[in-house]
Amino acid sequence: MLLIPCPFCGPRAEVEFRCGGESHVQRPDPSVDDAGWADYLFGRRNPKGTHYERWVHEAGCRQWFNLARDTVDHRILAVYRMGEPAPEIR
Amino acid sequence: MRYSILSLASQAWRGHRGWPQAWRDPAPKAAYDVVIVGGGGHGLATAYYLAAEHGITDVAVLEKGWIGGGNTGRNTTVVRSNYFYPQSAALYDLALRLYEGLSRTLNYNIMLSQRGMVVLSHSRHDLELARRAANAMRLNGVDAELLTVDDVARMIPALDVGPAARFPVLGGLVQARAGTARHDAVAWGYARAADARGVDIIQNCEVTGFRRGADGAITAIDTSRGTIGARRVALTVAGHSGVLAGLAGFRLPIASHALQAMVTEPVKPVLDTVVLSPATGMYLSQSDKGELVIGGGLDHHLSYGQRGTPAVAHGVLAAVAEQFPAFGRLRLLRQWAGIVDVVADSSPIIGASPVPNLLLNCGWGTGGFKAIPAGGTLLAHHLATGAPHPIAAPFGLHRFASGALIDEAGAAGIAH
Numbered sequence: 001m002l003l004i005p006c007p008f009c010g011p012r013a014e015v016e017f018r019c020g021g022e023s024h025v026q027r028p029d030p031s032v033d034d035a036g037w038a039d040y041l042f043g044r045r046n047p048k049g050t051h052y053e054r055w056v057h058e059a060g061c062r063q064w065f066n067l068a069r070d071t072v073d074h075r076i077l078a079v080y081r082m083g084e085p086a087p088e089i090r
Numbered sequence: 091m092r093y094s095i096l097s098l099a100s101q102a103w104r105g106h107r108g109w110p111q112a113w114r115d116p117a118p119k120a121a122y123d124v125v126i127v128g129g130g131g132h133g134l135a136t137a138y139y140l141a142a143e144h145g146i147t148d149v150a151v152l153e154k155g156w157i158g159g160g161n162t163g164r165n166t167t168v169v170r171s172n173y174f175y176p177q178s179a180a181l182y183d184l185a186l187r188l189y190e191g192l193s194r195t196l197n198y199n200i201m202l203s204q205r206g207m208v209v210l211s212h213s214r215h216d217l218e219l220a221r222r223a224a225n226a227m228r229l230n231g232v233d234a235e236l237l238t239v240d241d242v243a244r245m246i247p248a249l250d251v252g253p254a255a256r257f258p259v260l261g262g263l264v265q266a267r268a269g270t271a272r273h274d275a276v277a278w279g280y281a282r283a284a285d286a287r288g289v290d291i292i293q294n295c296e297v298t299g300f301r302r303g304a305d306g307a308i309t310a311i312d313t314s315r316g317t318i319g320a321r322r323v324a325l326t327v328a329g330h331s332g333v334l335a336g337l338a339g340f341r342l343p344i345a346s347h348a349l350q351a352m353v354t355e356p357v358k359p360v361l362d363t364v365v366l367s368p369a370t371g372m373y374l375s376q377s378d379k380g381e382l383v384i385g386g387g388l389d390h391h392l393s394y395g396q397r398g399t400p401a402v403a404h405g406v407l408a409a410v411a412e413q414f415p416a417f418g419r420l421r422l423l424r425q426w427a428g429i430v431d432v433v434a435d436s437s438p439i440i441g442a443s444p445v446p447n448l449l450l451n452c453g454w455g456t457g458g459f460k461a462i463p464a465g466g467t468l469l470a471h472h473l474a475t476g477a478p479h480p481i482a483a484p485f486g487l488h489r490f491a492s493g494a495l496i497d498e499a500g501a502a503g504i505a506h
Binding site for chain 1: 333342343344345390393395399433434490492
């Protein structure tokens, strides 16, 4: 079970949260071709290592925020608000 | 050596000390016609069908750990073909029909037990969905029967169907041809049969990179056991498909999640079918050893850690204990997770990749085991002939750009 540091409420149990998938996915220009649009819709980094992802404190303050989390050992490496750039990890 | 009652009797006479090794442990050659990355069920089946159906035997299967040590040895051993769309029914029923003859085909007992799978309906809406599923299955030529609550009670005496049940049972849907098979035996049977036809199964051999020619095609594969040349390459690595695709320079519409399973201590026969309750997110069956084999939904965040979140396991076990009151007193022996490759439309990706001589077999998500014979047959066809098999054609990577998704999100019964 993860102990997730909500930037608004402090550390809370994982069951209060929902993971919203990869952060910083940029919508391409409408002139993009089908392959580029498919990559935007469905393609994901899916890294084995540091992942930047969105979470919502669903059973708490209901705010969205970003986590940087290691997908192998699940360690939380950084917490930052929506709209902020992804921090450099190592 | 061919396994038979005679070989068994003669080995028993000699105290079982004369059994030969079931497959060789060769060192990798400098190059192969076909290299299959991933020694799970799909990779081994692909190698077997390449050799048996297409006469291509200059084949290596590269496995990072030991064969069948990934998801093939971690699933809950259920086989079924209760899907909604005709494309899926053709694919999964091909697998089930091949499973029905597989012990004879491979001369290896995969312990297929067609004990049926019951999907429970807990509400009026579930009943409507069951009717819709049953009609679709029968139109697709797959067996399906609707059950009344009395039928369910008779088939599953341990299930609480009483009026006071927290999750009332109003009926169900059974696929009688569904059931279970011994997962390790499927890997071992394909490995032994492929090896007997000349395929090299190379274990403890992790792929670390791909060497590419001027046209972008793979010419050789860097591994922990040296560089191996390859004319054609197949990726059958389930949850690690994204990692291997990254090494080959492209990305896939795949998210890797942990899927948990667990077994209880063994008990006497108490459950002779597979039970799935989509609404409460649990399913279970009883193994031949007597353990109850239990599974449920996905962990919701990305993961490559083969452990699983306690909260998800807790939810699954709570649902089991609520619906099977007697099972609440059983102790859990083991709990584990496999890393599954989840795709947006819950259908696999079989066929061409952006790299010219690299083919894909991935995206099976939570249901790869049941499809092993079909995955192997279809990928071997594509490798041998250079074109997708008609059953595999709708499942290409192209569907994400064309929009022709095969959205089987509801087919697994559990929302993922």
